[in-house]
Amino acid sequence: MITTTDLTKVYRTRDREITALDGVNLHVREGEVFGVVGQSGAGKSSLIRCVNLLERPTSGTVTVDGQDLTALAGGGNRASTDLRRARSRIGMVFQHFNLLSSRTVQGNVELPLEILGLTGRERSRKALELLDLVGLADKARSYPAQLSGGQKQRVGIARALAGEPKVLLSDEATSALDPETTRSVLQLLRDLNRQLGLTVLLITHEMDVVKAVCDSAALMKEGRVVESGTVAELLSTQGSELARELFPVGGRPSSEGRTVVDVTFHGETTTEPVISQLSRTYNVDISILGAAMDTVGGKQVGRMRIELPGSFEDNVVPIGYLREQGLTVDVADVAAAPEDATDATEAVDTTGAEDTVDKGADGGTDGEAAPAAGQQTARAEEVAK
Ligand SMILES: Nc1ncnc2c1ncn2[C@@H]1O[C@H](COP(=O)(O)OP(=O)(O)OP(=O)(O)O)[C@@H](O)[C@H]1O
Structure with a gap:
């Protein structure tokens, strides 16, 4: 639905050139919610602004719904009629809503319909229909100043849908909202994606947004x-790196000379007793340093950080065994907990890992057969609650 090919954007200021996009190839499939994440300055806004040609790319192409937008003349505020028409099929939602304070809620939603040349009656009917869709039918006559942040963003979404777009671009739409409102706006985007078959490209710096709505x-x-x-x-x-940030799990080894691996269970592997099989097959003691269950992209996923005695070279075979069982296994480069730490959990890095359970280095399965992986992750979930 959206394809960028070798997209480059170079901003030229008086004294230097800034390459904001450096050959971006992206493909967003029809009907999916696609999240672009990255740190400040990574080029996310430039990308989204190039996708609807609010910024003209320096080179490369942007195709939306089969149409090469870069082949159409103009850009920014000087778009040709063809480009304006193509753009009206791409809705855009902004972080700070960009509503006109002098217009009512209905007037804001009607604005793009005026530009599209609809009659007063058609505009009114369509705007009320859209406000109903976003749950604001009773606010049509209010002014933006009388609305909460979440309600303002719903108006922004209704306005973005006015041209009956197939694609919705969202530029940090929830970053100015509190967590509860964020959840409801994300749910609305998800519902619209499903009900209308809308393709959504959103940029965000919050992994939780990706977790909640992105395919x-x-x-x-x-x-x-x-x-x-x-x-x-x-x-x-x-x-x-994205997987690690989407689903972090903490825990540090008890001492040097141990191998720490992060194991991700998904699909059928969540119910297989893989860790206990590993322990029995290779006669190794396994300590669980941290574990978590979470829903990512609508699916249950388990992640566990385990510690194996010996160096990586000593554990090549057990690690290979875990991979053969269909698990994703990453060797984690984490230093041992400080020696004076009485409980390794105190030294654990739990950055962003709300759901992560850290058991401490002595809380594993040393000396005993490990319980089934499914039980371990299920137990972790219980503790996390
Ligand atoms: N109009 C502009 N003129 C000059 N440089 C710009 C312009 N817009 C963006 N840049 C630069 O391009 C780079 C990418 O910026 P961009 O806003 O696309 O990143 P971002 O990932 O969206 O960041 P943020 O999350 O902070 O919005 C940055 O170095 C930025 O300073």
């Missing part, structure tokens, strides 16, 4: 897409 995601760094795929693909990619 696919891409990670941008310094103007490039460094990882992309469906959430399920990312979670089963060894070494995926």
Whole structure:
């Protein structure tokens, strides 16, 4: 539905050039919610503004619904009629809503309909229909100043839908909202995606947004897409930075000379007793340093950080065994907990890992057969609650 090919954007200021996009190839499939994440300055806004040609790319192409937008003349505020028409099929939602304070809610939603040349009666009917769709039918005559942030964003979404777009672009639509309102606006985007078959490309710096609504995601760094795929693909990619950030799990080894691995269970592997089989097959003691269950992309996923005695070289075979069982296994580069720490959990990095359970280095299965992986992850979930 949206394809960018070798997309480059170079901003030229008086004294220097800034390459905001450096050859971005992205493919967003019809009907999916696609999240682009990355740190500030990574190029996310430039990407989304190039997709609807609010910014004209320096080179490369943007195709939306089969139409090469870069072949149409103009850009920014000087778009040709063809480009304006194509753009009206791409809705855009902004972080700060961009509503006109002098117009009522209904008047704001009617604005793009005026530009499209609808009659007063048609505009009114359509605007009320859209306000109903976003749950604001009773606010048609209110002014933006009388609305909460979440309600303002709903108006922004209704306005974005006025041209009956197939594609909705969302530029940090929830970053100015509190967590509860964020959840309800994300749910609305998800509902619209399903009800209307709308393709959504959203940019965000919050992994929770990706977790809550995205089918696919891409990670941008310094103007490039460094990882992309469906959430399920990312979670089963060894070494995926996005997967690690989407689903962090903490825990540090008890001492040096141990191998720490992060194991991701998804699909059928969540119910297989893989860890106990590993322990029995290779006669190794396994300590669980941290574990968590979570719903990512609508699917239950388990993640566990385990510690194996010996160096990586000593554990090549057990690690290979875990991979053969269909698990995603990443060797984690974490230093041992400080020696004076009485409980390793105190030294654990739990950054962003609300659901993570850290058991401490002595809380594993040393000396005993490990319980089934399914039980372990289920137990972790229980503790996390
Ligand atoms: N109009 C502009 N003129 C000059 N440089 C710009 C312009 N817009 C963006 N940049 C630069 O391009 C780079 C990418 O910026 P961009 O806003 O696309 O990143 P971002 O990932 O969206 O960041 P943030 O999350 O902070 O909005 C940055 O170095 C930024 O300073």
